[in-house]
Amino acid sequence: MEIRNIAIIAHVDHGKTALTDKLLKQTGMVADDFSMDQNALEKERGITIYSKNGSIDYKGAKINIVDTPGHADFGSEVERVLRSIDSVILVVDAQEGPMPQTRFVLKKSLELGLKPIVVINKIDKPAARIEMVQEEVYELFLDLGANDEQLDFTTVYAIAREGIAKLNIDDKSHDLTPLLETIVARVEPAKNDIDSLLRAQPFNLAYDDFLGRLAIVRIYEGKIKFGDNVVVKKPDGTIINGKISKLFTFRGLKREEVIEAEAGDIAMIAGIPEIYIGDTICINADQETLPAITIDEPTIALNFLVNNSPFAGREGKFVTSKQIKERLEKELEVNVGLKIDFSSGDFYKVYGRGELHIAILLENMRREGFEIQVSQPQVIFKEEGGQKLEPFEEATIDVPNDYSGTVIEKMSKRKGTIVDMRPEGGDTRIIFHIPTRGLLGYRGEFTIDTRGEGILCARFIDFKPYAGTVEKRDVGSMISMATGKAAAFSLANLENRGTLYVKHGAELYEGQVIGNVAKGNDMAVNPIKGKNLSNMRSSGADDAIKLTPPWEITLERGLETMNADEYLEITPSNIRLRKQLLTETDRIRLARKS
Numbered sequence: 018m019e020i021r022n023i024a025i026i027a028h029v030d031h032g033k034t035a036l037t038d039k040l041l042k043q044t045g046m047v048a049d050d051f052s053m054d055q056n057a058l059e060k061e062r063g064i065t066i067y068s069k070n071g072s073i074d075y076k077g078a079k080i081n082i083v084d085t086p087g088h089a090d091f092g093s094e095v096e097r098v099l100r101s102i103d104s105v106i107l108v109v110d111a112q113e114g115p116m117p118q119t120r121f122v123l124k125k126s127l128e129l130g131l132k133p134i135v136v137i138n139k140i141d142k143p144a145a146r147i148e149m150v151q152e153e154v155y156e157l158f159l160d161l162g163a164n165d166e167q168l169d170f171t172t173v174y175a176i177a178r179e180g181i182a183k184l185n186i187d188d189k190s191h192d193l194t195p196l197l198e199t200i201v202a203r204v205e206p207a208k209n210d211i212d213s214l215l216r217a218q219p220f221n222l223a224y225d226d227f228l229g230r231l232a233i234v235r236i237y238e239g240k241i242k243f244g245d246n247v248v249v250k251k252p253d254g255t256i257i258n259g260k261i262s263k264l265f266t267f268r269g270l271k272r273e274e275v276i277e278a279e280a281g282d283i284a285m286i287a288g289i290p291e292i293y294i295g296d297t298i299c300i301n302a303d304q305e306t307l308p309a310i311t312i313d314e315p316t317i318a319l320n321f322l323v324n325n326s327p328f329a330g331r332e333g334k335f336v337t338s339k340q341i342k343e344r345l346e347k348e349l350e351v352n353v354g355l356k357i358d359f360s361s362g363d364f365y366k367v368y369g370r371g372e373l374h375i376a377i378l379l380e381n382m383r384r385e386g387f388e389i390q391v392s393q394p395q396v397i398f399k400e401e402g403g404q405k406l407e408p409f410e411e412a413t414i415d416v417p418n419d420y421s422g423t424v425i426e427k428m429s430k431r432k433g434t435i436v437d438m439r440p441e442g443g444d445t446r447i448i449f450h451i452p453t454r455g456l457l458g459y460r461g462e463f464t465i466d467t468r469g470e471g472i473l474c475a476r477f478i479d480f481k482p483y484a485g486t487v488e489k490r491d492v493g494s495m496i497s498m499a500t501g502k503a504a505a506f507s508l509a510n511l512e513n514r515g516t517l518y519v520k521h522g523a524e525l526y527e528g529q530v531i532g533n534v535a536k537g538n539d540m541a542v543n544p545i546k547g548k549n550l551s552n553m554r555s556s557g558a559d560d561a562i563k564l565t566p567p568w569e570i571t572l573e574r575g576l577e578t579m580n581a582d583e584y585l586e587i588t589p590s591n592i593r594l595r596k597q598l599l600t601e602t603d604r605i606r607l608a609r610k611s
């Protein structure tokens with residue numbers, strides 16, 4: 018059978034999953050109400066976190082489709098996928114046009130020699146500017162050094178959400194047939210060299226409680242058979258032997274157990290616990306290895322600790338250091354960008370690709386019933402040729418013109434430098450290079466400074482020489498000096514001093530951070546104190562006090578706003594910020610010492 022392997026790539030939210038879903042539906046592979054974003058977190062956040070495989074049958078051809086995540090924290094996942102497919106569909110929002118992640122995924126695709134098909138999506142948006150976007154996409158190709166063949170791309174116009182695609186804007190179309198036809202015409206069938214000896218390479222990992230580690234592999238030559246004894250060659254030269262204990266291919270979104278899969282196809286294998294991305298699976302140890310797939314290095318690190326807050330153990334099922342360790346070990350099976358150092362007795366040091374990458378892991382853990390504490394994320398420094406290096410990001414900011422001054426000023430203080438600035442659809446688009454260290458903690462401030470009208474997206478670009486001290490606005494924490502229920506009467510007074518994170522009635526403990534202080538340093542306060550009952554009013558009057566809704570601490574907000582002497586406490590039902598040292602006396606003593 019003819020097989021075509023494609024990946025769908027784009028900036029976050031441009032409609033990759035909507036398009037993949039409709040392709041699967043219209044070819045009868047899945048039910049109508051189905052979505053590829055099936056994981057609970059994906060549904061809730063409306064973003065793709067894990068890349069996923071599906072396949073469709075179209076006119077006797079099998080098309081394997083990999084839907085990829087658009088968020089920059091998961092960018093390395095896309096890179097791996099691109100190594101293992103034959104063509105990409107680059108989706109671009111007809112209003113937003115090419116965005117940073119569009120540039121990144123297209124650059125990677127062009128470098129690998131892939132010939133993209135462009136889909137200008139969301140042409141139904143009232144603010145769509147189809148022709149301009151098309152022009153911008155072409156310029157981006159040129160800019161990224163596309164060759165003539167790559168420049169000769171086909172553009173398809175789409176309303177992915179409704180499952181409509183057309184080759185000309187004025188065409189009448191009711192489905193995605195024009196896109197499917199384009200795929201069949203433009204994507205070359207995968208090479209089907211079944212007479213050679215097997216060579217296959219994993220580009221993704223999965224885990225199954227019964228089968229253990231699974232690898233999703235592209236078969237380049239020969240056949241994989243159930244029960245085969247294979248040789249796995251690692252990029253470092255290590256060779257291990259294994260046996261294929263289960264073999265699947267994809268049909269629709271289901272994995273289908275098969276006894277044989279052949280060159281050109283994507284398969285999933287079980288039976289080799291040590292298998293890893295980029296290994297070469299073959300039959301003889303003297304076969305040549307396939308080019309390795311590099312995994313991006315982590316850029317930030319933080320400590321995971323057992324929860325030792327005064328409320329520890331109240332809300333979670335799994336709270337011990339052993340349970341946390343086992344869970345993290347399981348995560349390492351599939352979470353490719355993650356690294357963990359278990360060597361310290363007091364904490365586990367977790368290295369990741371960005372705050373969202375870490376936040377997703379924490380969110381999954383808390384949903385499973387874990388309680389945990391984490392320290393402030395720190396960037397990872399490297400030493401190369403005697404020089405100190407740190408991670409840098411490219412931050413693309415779209416702001417209404419009025420706010421661009423403030424943004425530039427703050428980004429400069431954080432050691433950001435402008436690499437480009439131009440008008441963009443009524444706003445100003447400014448592109449900065451900035452140390453990750455400078456960007457940490459800036460998003461909240463940015464939202465406030467731009468009254469929620471600015472858009473900031475950033476992605477890691479490289480390790481570069483250390484940029485020196487970063488000037489940040491240090492915001493003090495407002496800390497509870499007592500344990501008990503937050504009283505509206507006290508909160509109403511505290512509101513004038515800063516932004517509160519907790520609401521009336523919340524259970525608080527001594528040392529918990531309940532808000533920030535607009536001006537000045539940390540401040541211990543008493544949020545428990547109700548109005549004096551002796552003045553004739555009942556405490557019920559507390560309910561009548563109108564408070565501004567608190568800025569509730571979410572995982573991402575917590576990771577961003579926390580200070581170095583704080584922990585973020587995470588339980589299935591609460592996320593609290595706290596001082597590492599709970600009493601003011603202890604904190605003062607420590608400050609005196611240093």
Ligand SMILES: Nc1nc2c(ncn2[C@@H]2O[C@H](COP(=O)(O)OP(=O)(O)OP(=O)(O)O)[C@@H](O)[C@H]2O)c(=O)[nH]1
Binds near residue numbers: 030
């Ligand atoms: N107006 C309009 N909205 C669309 C269209 N296609 C998708 N959307 C909406 O755009 C949003 C994002 O769509 P997704 O398919 O989740 O985007 P994505 O590219 O998969 O996003 P990530 O995987 O998180 O990067 C959803 O709310 C969709 O309903 C379209 O053609 N027109």
Ligand SMILES: [Mg+2]
Binds near residue numbers: 033034035054085
């Ligand atoms: Mg998606």
